[in-house]
Amino acid sequence: MDDQPVAPVSDTDWRDGFVFVANQLSLDFVNTKPVINGIAVEMLPDAAALARWLAAAELISAGQGRELARTWLGKGGDDIARIQEFREALRAVVFELESGLDLAGGFLRMINELLLRYPLAEQLEYSSEGLRRVRRFDPFGPADAFAPLVNQVVDLLVCANRSRIRKCDSCALHFLDTSKKGLRRWCSMQICGNRHKVAAYAKRTREGRQGLFSLPQGEVG
Ligand SMILES: [Zn+2]
Numbered sequence: 001m002d003d004q005p006v007a008p009v010s011d012t013d014w015r016d017g018f019v020f021v022a023n024q025l026s027l028d029f030v031n032t033k034p035v036i037n038g039i040a041v042e043m044l045p046d047a048a049a050l051a052r053w054l055a056a057a058e059l060i061s062a063g064q065g066r067e068l069a070r071t072w073l074g075k076g077g078d079d080i081a082r083i084q085e086f087r088e089a090l091r092a093v094v095f096e097l098e099s100g101l102d103l104a105g106g107f108l109r110m111i112n113e114l115l116l117r118y119p120l121a122e123q124l125e126y127s128s129e130g131l132r133r134v135r136r137f138d139p140f141g142p143a144d145a146f147a148p149l150v151n152q153v154v155d156l157l158v159c160a161n162r163s164r165i166r167k168c169d170s171c172a173l174h175f176l177d178t179s180k181k182g183l184r185r186w187c188s189m190q191i192c193g194n195r196h197k198v199a200a201y202a203k204r205t206r207e208g209r210q211g212l213f214s215l216p217q218g219e220v221g
Pocket of ligand 1 (some may be wrong): 168172
């Protein structure tokens with residue numbers, strides 16, 4: 001048994017190269033343009049990437065994601081531009097909500113137009129717990145991604161405790177704090193929390209040394 005390889009710890013923050021730390025899909029969508037080493041990185045540059053993200057977000061199956069990534073390859077550039085534009089409008093709204101501001105009328109109109117144009121069909125189906133209502137999403141083209149995205153934005157706006165919508169203390173990612181105490185400060189322990197803890201520990205250790213030994217400035221750290 002001793003020579004069994006250690007199983008890798010599953011990394012739930014990342015799925016197929018996308019980060020999912022927000023506890024809310026519309027915020028995970030905002031997080032598809034993170035800032036890495038000071039540079040904003042576009043994770044949804046084209047329709048094939050969008051198909052992969054929809055599968056990673058579990059809005060479609062992995063097989064459907066692979067199929068759409070193939071059929072959408074090189075297509076839907078205008079739709080992707082609109083989806084990116086919507087994401088940036090949502091990002092601005094998220095910053096406003098985090099600052100305690102109310103939802104701007106222009107964004108509300110945009111959401112209502114998108115809800116009318118990209119409705120999600122509802123279906124009744126059996127599950128292990130009995131009958132349940134499900135929202136059906138069968139994307140034909142990249143723009144159909146608006147249907148689940150806008151639906152998730154509405155969920156965020158109507159259901160979530162807005163004081164729990166936050167930006168990470170250390171990076172550009174946003175999240176919904178669903179912790180019991182509501183004191184979450186980082187996008188995730190793996191991405192920023194541990195780094196912060198290590199830095200804080202190093203700082204405490206340095207300060208401890210300074211306190212204990214009164215090292216002159218410039219000799220520590
Ligand atoms: Zn972070």
